[in-house]
Amino acid sequence: MEVFSRDGAVALGGPRGQCIAAALLMEPNLVVSVDRLVAAAWGDNPPATARTQVQNRVSTLRRLLRPDDDGAGAITRQGSGYVIHAGDGQVDAQRFGRLIADADALIAQGRQSAAAAALSSALGLWRGPALDGLHTPALAASAQRLEGERAQALETRIEFDLAAGRQGELLGQLTTLTHAHPYRERLWGFLMLAQYRAGRQEAALATFRHTRALLVEQLGVEPGIELQRLHEAILGGDDDRAASCVLRREALPGPVPVAVSTPPGVVVVPRHCPLM
Template identity: 40%
Template sequence: MDFRILGPVEARRDGDWIALSGSKVHTVLAAMLLAHGRVVSDSRLGALLWGWDPPVTASAQIYTYMSRLRKLLGDEVEIVRRQPGYVLRAPGARIDVVEFERLDRLGREALRERRFADAQALLTEALGWWRGPALSNVTEFLLEAELPQLEEARMLALENRIEADLALGMHEQVTAELTGLVAEHPVRERLRAQLMTALYRCGRQADALQTYYEGRKVLVDQLGVDPGEALGATYQAVLGGELGLRGAGAARGRSDVPTMLPAAEDGFVGRSAELSLLTARLAAGTNRPRRLLVTGMAGVGKTALALQWAHRNQAAFPDGRLSADLRGFSDTGEPALIEVLREFLLALGVAPRRVPESVAAAAALFRSLTDRRRLLVVLDNARHSATVRPLLPGGTDCVTLVTSRHRLEGLIASDAARPVPLDVLEPPDSTALLAGVLGEDRVLAEPVAARRLAELCG
């Protein structure tokens, strides 16, 4: 069971959306989900449904809404009467706000520990759970009570993600985004300070100072206050030339960073759970070689998922992204390991005449060159662990992402990196993929036939 409140309030069972009608039912469900397993009293439900003037039949109407929800949600969800109200229990359910809060917490921890790449990946994944304004189909009373704190949590996560972006040297990439955010939230001083930092690092010192002067005027005119310590310190740092890129992101922007990833496929749909799982396992393994394995039958979408994840998380690998198709299940046969290693070493800057001729020597050089790099290596269509092992980078800062029809026992050593298995797409995602092939109008015109075709095709 999936529940979503970071956007319209929705529920889904086995891939199918459950038809919840009316703002009152959406409000009751959202209120209980936001309670995180605690009892929501009748008085609070009444206030969230009708404000300060609930009808005399409020208790009876609330009972009716609960009965309706029980029928709609089925046996996987338990709605229990517990004085002075009701509690919702849904063991095993996935709730978007819970996932957002978990990833946000992990991202903040990574940021405090200066693990900027991990922080950037985790916070990007956390913000990906938002599908628009939260609680967009509930009563105005619930909106007034809960939306401000949800929006503040989103803004803090966004500011923290931008902090990680800047630490990774992504000032050019975030300048346009920050410009829009500062225009939308002119009194958020941290965003303005981040924009000043990005502009300065892009060589736009005058624009950075103008951003400060505009912010100071807005704060005085709207709030009657002067800039706070963070914004003032950024202003002084711009004047003193102290905002140069340091630390984790200093290597970004180099011309020698290898980027061998094939383009991600157009029309990619679904797989949000698997993408989240890969990101979570990336964050989990920090003290040992980090290896991710995607398994599944032929044609199920392993390569598409791997490339989609790799492109979405490329900021976490500022020292490069290597890729090779090992053709383990191809009629043309596997490429020679020495040729794959040669391509990797050349991409890492080794002169052709210095590439060793033996697999063992080339693999040793590859491990040595990657020992302290934050690098991603994608090994697609691997048939045997023995084929993969010489291509594994050195150290614990690199990540290896392998796809295979087999589990490759022994390659993945830690529980945190168990294989991520792929099955066929969920029915809604299958239908969406079909719409991308046949055209949305045709699928909408024959939804039953389209769904059946998607099921037959896996």
């Protein structure tokens, strides 16, 4: 986690101060109770002085985070907790969520290219694992949620890239991702389809064999039905079926409307099916 002010990077101090800042920033403009800040900093075994230490560290954060002219960056006490005030776009997690929402809306409108661009912008905000180095259970749950959203966004963007025929650009990234997340079958399916579409049928079949062996040996399960159907489609050289096993309908380019003009003086007679 990193915090920047108008003067550059802000040194938040040790891990306790970083955990408290993270807990506040995960819920900007909302009250975070002192008890939750204690849990974020110490987990289930806080010292007797934890509440006092939270107050002291929040006071330090107030000095470090000088508020903007509109009050953004200020930390205020409200009821039983504290609020950090953040302006629009000041917290990366907020910007990420907004871009994901934009992408969802664009997908619903059938605007695949714009949705892919929004997803790329969202993923571009990441510089490493969420809340890296902050290990209390409360923050670990927040980090896990963010990582799940990141993985979903990445898979959706890869899906759009595959639908657009950019398999050659994805092979290296997918190879890295499948090794980093070996039990995410969807990533293995993406890699198999990318290899197959790049003219590497044998490599795609070898990837399936490797994935199956991994799942059976490590988890005691067979690959899911989608991966098995993809394997069968690649064996049979069925391009359309292979794509349908991996790519959702929303990712595929929509039909392009074709304007048909009728020459002057020509009467178009509709064709009707005969009645039975």
